[in-house]
Amino acid sequence: MQALEDVVGSRVNIAILRHLDAMNDAFSGNEIAKRLGLRESSVRQALRRLVATGIVTRTDIGNSAAYRLDRELAFQRSILAPMFRAEARLRNDILRTIVRAVRRLRPVPKAAFLFGSVARGARDFSDVDMLFLASKERDRASLRDSVAEGFAGVQRRYKVPVSAVVAAEAELGSANLAAVVEAIRREGIVIWGAPSAALRDVRKLELFEDIRS
Numbered sequence: 001m002q003a004l005e006d007v008v009g010s011r012v013n014i015a016i017l018r019h020l021d022a023m024n025d026a027f028s029g030n031e032i033a034k035r036l037g038l039r040e041s042s043v044r045q046a047l048r049r050l051v052a053t054g055i056v057t058r059t060d061i062g063n064s065a066a067y068r069l070d071r072e073l074a075f076q077r078s079i080l081a082p083m084f085r086a087e088a089r090l091r092n093d094i095l096r097t098i099v100r101a102v103r104r105l106r107p108v109p110k111a112a113f114l115f116g117s118v119a120r121g122a123r124d125f126s127d128v129d130m131l132f133l134a135s136k137e138r139d140r141a142s143l144r145d146s147v148a149e150g151f152a153g154v155q156r157r158y159k160v161p162v163s164a165v166v167a168a169e170a171e172l173g174s175a176n177l178a179a180v181v182e183a184i185r186r187e188g189i190v191i192w193g194a195p196s197a198a199l200r201d202v203r204k205l206e207l208f209e210d211i212r213s
Contacts (some may be wrong), residue, residue, distance in 0.1 A: 003053075004026045006049075006053050007050070007053050007075070010046065012038060012042050012043065012045075012053055012194065013049065013050060014093050015036050015057070016036070016043065016046055016047065016050065017036065017050070017069065017080060017084075018084055018087075018120065019032060019035060019036060020056065020067070020068065020202070021076075021084045022030045022084070025066040026059060026066035026067060027067055027068075028065065028066055029044045029047055029065070031054060032047070032067065037047055041079070047067055050067075052069070052186075054073070055069065055073060055075060055076060055147045055187075056068065056069060056081070057070050059070075073202055080163070084103075084144070090119045091118065091121065094118065094128070094154070094160075095114075095118075095205070096190065097154055097157065097158075098128065098151075098154060099191055099192070099205070101150045101151055101154055102192045103192075105114065105132075105140055105143065105146045105147065105148055105150055106142075107134070107135065107139045107146070109133055109135065109143060109192060109193060109195035110117065110133045110134065110135040110169065110193050110194065111129040111132075111133045111166040111190065111194055111195050111199075112131070112132050112133070112190075112191050112192035112193060112200065113130065113132075113184050113189065113190055113191065113195075114128070114129070114130055114131060114188060114189045114191055114205075115129045115130070115131065115188040116129030116163075116187075119187050119188055119189045121126075123158070125193075126160065127161045127163050128154070128160060128161070128163065129163050129182055130147075130162065130164045130165070131165045131167065131184060131188075132147055132164060132165070132167070132170070133167060133169050133193070133196065134166065134169075136168075137168040140166055140168050143166050144166040145148050147166055149166045151164065165177070165180055172196060172198045172199070173198065177186070181192050181198060181199070184202055185199065185201070185202065188202045188203075189202065189203055189204070189205050190204045190205065191205045
């Protein structure tokens with residue numbers, strides 16, 4: 001029987017298994033390396049280990065070989081598939097938690113934006129980047145304190161830092177916020193409130209309307 005430590009014993013193993021689990025097809029070692037942005041030698045070494053465990057099958061085609069996940073195995077159905085499904089739901093889970101945390105902020109921000117890896121939909125996000133706009137300039141300091149306190153639980157639960165920028169609307173045109181504003185225009189999501197004129201075209205979070213309302 002497959003042992004968990006043998007199958008998911010390295011980041012390369014996990015990346016390959018995640019990819020093969022998502023694709024109902026067979027791929028050569030070269031294709032897998034290109035799709036994952038990994039070194040071919042590392043992928044081939046990992047594939048040899050995975051084939052040895054039986055979780056991945058190898059089919060020789062001429063001078064090449066094609067690799068596929070063995071979906072008939074109980075280990076795949078009972079452990080790997082549920083694990084990857086749960087991983088895929090993690091981004092939605094963190095979005096729900098973030099929206100709930102924003103609703104509890106006092107003073108209430110005029111608008112809140114997500115940008116960075118979470119906004120791009122990355123599966124492996126290292127932090128949560130956010131911008132909060134204070135409704136009034138005098139509320140900026142108290143809103144900053146509320147964000148720090150309110151998002152401490154998010155950081156504990158997901159073991160991911162929340163990098164929050166709190167600003168007044170008038171500051172959006174400043175040089176200090178130029179990179180943040182550009183990132184939000186390019187990839188950001190409005191998760192709360194009414195965007196200012198400078199960020200009017202940013203896409204809105206369409207999920208979880210029951211939470212946002």
